[in-house]
Amino acid sequence: MAVKYLVVIVVVAVVLWLMFGRRRTRAVPRRDARAKELEGMVACAHCGVHLPRSEALAAGGRSYCSAAHRDAGPRSDG
Numbered sequence: 185m186a187v188k189y190l191v192v193i194v195v196v197a198v199v200l201w202l203m204f205g206r207r208r209t210r211a212v213p214r215r216d217a218r219a220k221e222l223e224g225m226v227a228c229a230h231c232g233v234h235l236p237r238s239e240a241l242a243a244g245g246r247s248y249c250s251a252a253h254r255d256a257g258p259r260s261d262g
């Protein structure tokens with residue numbers, strides 16, 4: 185029956201596609217970096233600049249871009 189061979193070919197093709205698809209995704213640093221960036225971006229509570237969470241300074245439940253702004257605290261309404 186030709187249908188059986190067709191099923192085998194489709195299964196093999198899917199397995200190969202999954203293997204290569206996985207490798208491709210891992211081999212693309214741009215996508216990973218961008219996703220990481222979008223995930224962990226925070227805004228400075230003082231000046232509002234956006235920066236990666238890993239580079240931000242946390243204090244009082246807020247994030248700051250620098251020690252100077254952390255010391256200055258969140259920008260008040262005036």
Ligand SMILES: [Zn+2]
Binds near residue numbers: 232233249
């Ligand atoms: Zn700042």
